[in-house]
Amino acid sequence: MSKLAVHDLAVRYGKLTALAEVSFTVVEGERVFISGPNGAGKSSLLSALAGAVRAAHGRIEMDGDILSGLGPEAIARRGLSMVPEGRRIFAGLTVQENLMVGTGMRRDRGAVADDLETVFNAFPILRERARAPAGALSGGQQQMLAISRALMTNPKVILVDEPSLGLAPKVVDEVYDRLTDLQTLRGLTMIIVEQSSARAARVGGRMLLMRSGRIVADGDATGFAARDLLTEAYFGAPT
């Protein structure tokens, strides 16, 4: 059975259709990149999966249970967590306070301390800076914090929106190293929005290419880097 099944998903903002007829499935433990030009609907797709925006229609299933219609907290409680575009760190709160933000809804409060420990082990810099204001962290450290915050709800599926944004290539290497380590360690299923097909190919995984609210290609990320599919997505397929 697939971990995640999306059927005919649509998102609209007023009259604007941001996402239309999006269908795909993801198997447990898979790493799926989503790429495509600005405005293609990548963030809308992730937000709809996480319950942060309401779908106009369609169905989202995780482990065969229907998620569509549930709010973000209920979805997080079932094991799906999102790292939003732009990180949305609370700059004035400490690193540890940022980590605790999403844990209020957890029933297994005793496990929260264990998860904090796991996160601190994965990202020792966050332990060192636990009492520092999050706004004092570097961009890369803030991205690690955003990822860690999502991990604090002990998800099985994690959605990461543009982790590379605004980071130097070496820092991006480090972020992806940590993400892939965590995926192996926890058996996570991951969906990552990544503009660079070269980067996706290097990290490895499947890629869905979006354009104008639709998935226009689906395949191995290495094939995408070699072919001109991204160019086609920007300029339209040759006629």
Ligand SMILES: Nc1ncnc2c1ncn2[C@@H]1O[C@H](COP(=O)(O)OP(=O)(O)OP(=O)(O)O)[C@@H](O)[C@H]1O
């Ligand atoms: N809250 C909103 N209200 C109205 N329109 C929105 C809203 N969020 C996104 N849109 C529009 O929906 C479309 C899809 O946006 P979305 O942010 O999902 O694209 P994206 O692929 O993530 O783009 P980017 O690469 O710039 O992050 C765009 O036309 C965008 O302007």
Ligand SMILES: [Mg+2]
């Ligand atoms: Mg986006």
